[in-house]
Amino acid sequence: MSEFLQQVVNGLSLGSIYALIALGYTMVYGILKLINFAHGEVFMVGAYAGYYSAGWLGVNGYEASGAGFPLLLALVVLCFAMGSVALLGVTIEALAYRPVRSAPRLTPLITAIGVSLFLQNAAMLVFSPNPRRYPAILSEVRFEVGGVILTNIKLAIFGVAMVLMLGLYLLVHRTWTGRAMRALSMNADAARLMGIDVNATIRATFAIGSALAAAGGILFGLDQITINPLMGVLTGLKAFVAAVLGGIGNIPGALIGGLLIGLAEQLTAGYLSPDYRDAITFVILILMLLVKPEGLLGIVRQEKV
Amino acid sequence: MSDAGPGLAAPPPPIPPLPDPPARPRWGLRALVALGMIGGLALLRLGLEAVLIEYAQRIMMLAGINVILAVSLNLINGTTGQFSIGHAGFMAIGAYAAAFLGTHLAPAAAALFGSGMLADAVTFNLALVFGALLAGLSGLCVGLPSLRLRGDYLAIVTLGFGEIIRISFNNAQFLGAATGYFGDSPAGLPAYTNLFWVLLWVVIVIIVTWNITFSQTGRSLAAIREDEIAAEAMATPTTRLKVLAFSFSAAGAGIAGGLFAHMQAGIRPEDFKFDKSIDMIVMIIVGGLGSVSGAAFGGVFVAVSLELMRDLHEYRLVLYALLLIVIMLVRPEGILGTRELPSIVRGLWQRAGARGASSGGAER
Numbered sequence: 195m196s197e198f199l200q201q202v203v204n205g206l207s208l209g210s211i212y213a214l215i216a217l218g219y220t221m222v223y224g225i226l227k228l229i230n231f232a233h234g235e236v237f238m239v240g241a242y243a244g245y246y247s248a249g250w251l252g253v254n255g256y257e258a259s260g261a262g263f264p265l266l267l268a269l270v271v272l273c274f275a276m277g278s279v280a281l282l283g284v285t286i287e288a289l290a291y292r293p294v295r296s297a298p299r300l301t302p303l304i305t306a307i308g309v310s311l312f313l314q315n316a317a318m319l320v321f322s323p324n325p326r327r328y329p330a331i332l333s334e335v336r337f338e339v340g341g342v343i344l345t346n347i348k349l350a351i352f353g354v355a356m357v358l359m360l361g362l363y364l365l366v367h368r369t370w371t372g373r374a375m376r377a378l379s380m381n382a383d384a385a386r387l388m389g390i391d392v393n394a395t396i397r398a399t400f401a402i403g404s405a406l407a408a409a410g411g412i413l414f415g416l417d418q419i420t421i422n423p424l425m426g427v428l429t430g431l432k433a434f435v436a437a438v439l440g441g442i443g444n445i446p447g448a449l450i451g452g453l454l455i456g457l458a459e460q461l462t463a464g465y466l467s468p469d470y471r472d473a474i475t476f477v478i479l480i481l482m483l484l485v486k487p488e489g490l491l492g493i494v495r496q497e498k499v
Numbered sequence: 500m501s502d503a504g505p506g507l508a509a510p511p512p513p514i515p516p517l518p519d520p521p522a523r524p525r526w527g528l529r530a531l532v533a534l535g536m537i538g539g540l541a542l543l544r545l546g547l548e549a550v551l552i553e554y555a556q557r558i559m560m561l562a563g564i565n566v567i568l569a570v571s572l573n574l575i576n577g578t579t580g581q582f583s584i585g586h587a588g589f590m591a592i593g594a595y596a597a598a599f600l601g602t603h604l605a606p607a608a609a610a611l612f613g614s615g616m617l618a619d620a621v622t623f624n625l626a627l628v629f630g631a632l633l634a635g636l637s638g639l640c641v642g643l644p645s646l647r648l649r650g651d652y653l654a655i656v657t658l659g660f661g662e663i664i665r666i667s668f669n670n671a672q673f674l675g676a677a678t679g680y681f682g683d684s685p686a687g688l689p690a691y692t693n694l695f696w697v698l699l700w701v702v703i704v705i706i707v708t709w710n711i712t713f714s715q716t717g718r719s720l721a722a723i724r725e726d727e728i729a730a731e732a733m734a735t736p737t738t739r740l741k742v743l744a745f746s747f748s749a750a751g752a753g754i755a756g757g758l759f760a761h762m763q764a765g766i767r768p769e770d771f772k773f774d775k776s777i778d779m780i781v782m783i784i785v786g787g788l789g790s791v792s793g794a795a796f797g798g799v800f801v802a803v804s805l806e807l808m809r810d811l812h813e814y815r816l817v818l819y820a821l822l823l824i825v826i827m828l829v830r831p832e833g834i835l836g837t838r839e840l841p842s843i844v845r846g847l848w849q850r851a852g853a854r855g856a857s858s859g860g861a862e863r
């Protein structure tokens with residue numbers, strides 16, 4: 195039983211990272227109907243931004259004990275990474291996606307694949323292909339509750355993810371920007387007629403989605419200890435599956451999907467075989483699309499001629 | 500109230516009419532042409548192998564394999580307008596099946612035909628066809644459920660299947676799991692692939708896809724691409740045709756996989772990663788989505804340009820990605836678009852003729 199609970203704890207912390215990344219996919223898809231393949235790479239750049247900013251702030255001791263930051267500095271690292279990666283997301287949108295926004299749907303999709311490839315290979319040039327050990331932004335403290343080992347890192351991952359998602363929820367439902375986003379995702383033409391600045395809203399969407407992915411990147415680095423330039427490929431795909439599972443375009447759906455994918459992955463690794471932990475995500479995706487293509491919380495939209 | 504409603508979209512570009520069908524197929528003539536072609540390819544191979552260094556031959560073979568991949572992927576992605584980004588999985592199935600059968604059939608073939616060229620040819624082609632059948636069959640299994648989905652959802656499902664296939668090979672102990680499959684002999688897989696076989700299969704695959712594309716079936720596939728709902732309203736069996744095109748396309752990838760497998764000592768699951776599917780996408784996009792000759796051009800282009808950029812080392816994949824983005828921004832339909840090389844050449848010819856005639860008129 196305690197082993198099961200341990201897997202659940204690990205699954206939830208991994209799943210909340212997936213959920214953070216899935217939000218970016220789901221927001222962009224909701225508004226542009228574009229699978230932003232480059233989002234996984236944005237997440238990877240976020241992890242590196244955290245890595246370097248921690249280095250500049252003077253943490254290069256990798257021992258888990260005593261090398262941790264004061265909480266304030268950890269927040270500075272988080273904010274720096276989120277800000278710089280938000281800038282990256284906006285740049286990608288302006289340079290690569292805006293020119294093809296009105297093209298047939300496959301054109302932006304292929305462009306997104308191109309951007310993803312570009313960022314992967316550029317990252318290998320700039321950051322070197324070797325995996326790097328993540329700095330101990332938080333020093334690890336372990337404690338045991340009822341036979342289950344918890345660490346402050348896992349709790350922090352879960353906590354940061356939940357706070358950010360709550361913030362996003364408030365932003366989408368309580369601010370004008372959020373209202374503009376929702377309007378755009380319902381009907382872009384009508385939204386434009388109502389005087390909504392489409393470009394500014396899409397820019398904001400990319401900035402927010404990328405910032406969340408950057409936070410996910412830092413949490414991933416803390417959780418998995420090493421980062422590398424190709425880490426965004428598989429993690430990005432899994433997060434996308436999480437978005438589809440919850441119902442793409444749906445923000446609470448991304449949270450549920452992310453947690454479910456994280457749980458499924460950990461339970462598969464724990465009880466079946468670690469070899470299949472990556473396959474289970476895609477099995478879930480395919481089953482989901484065959485049974486309920488609109489996702490758990492999605493709405494069926496009739497295709498009109 | 501005589502106006503058409505505001506919701507009507509612009510009409511799709513007109514599809515050129517079918518050429519008149521020949522009165523009756525002349526099988527004797529066709530057999531002669533085929534034999535002549537095989538002879539020509541054999542001579543071509545001997546000539547190329549005499550002239551080219553081994554490195555250049557290898558690039559030519561890779562280019563041929565790319566052409567097979569691109570032309571067959573183009574059938575589903577270009578002609579039918581569905582978006583598959585998991586074709587590396589089918590290539591893997593073809594490669595593993597052909598490698599496995601090639602290894603295990605060789606002794607039997609040697610017992611039957613002696614250990615000469617004939618035995619090798621029989622073994623190799625049986626292995627290739629087996630790989631193609633298995634890949635086509637798995638294409639059918641993947642296509643049947645997933646082709647009900649449209650657009651980018653289909654893309655994601657094919658991606659998922661591609662990954663599942665690769666992970667399965669990664670865990671298949673009898674196929675060497677993650678270390679890869681190297682056959683039974685210490686020298687690795689038998690090296691059957693040479694320029695002749697690659698070129699022969701390139702020709703076969705191009706002829707088959709060309710004939711599908713310009714048959715009635717091909718028109719139906721193009722109709723699905725232009726407007727699936729309208730095609731369905733015209734009683735086109737859309738799902739059946741999509742699954743058919745998908746299976747053919749998977750079988751083509753299987754042949755390419757078989758040729759690829761017997762070109763080297765062994766195959767590993769990581770040869771068939773997501774990147775490989777992306778490579779195939781790049782090939783058909785460079786050449787033009789929906790054009791057979793464009794896809795063939797794209798296959799050669801990718802093989803050659805990656806080799807030419809080899810000196811740039813780590814920069815080449817960055818450049819490659821930039822190229823993809825720039826093509827999408829500047830010319831999203833690819834270099835040829837949906838046009839075919841013969842029709843372009845004919846157009847140029849006619850334009851040149853017209854110019855000659857008009858300039859002649861101006862002189863007078």
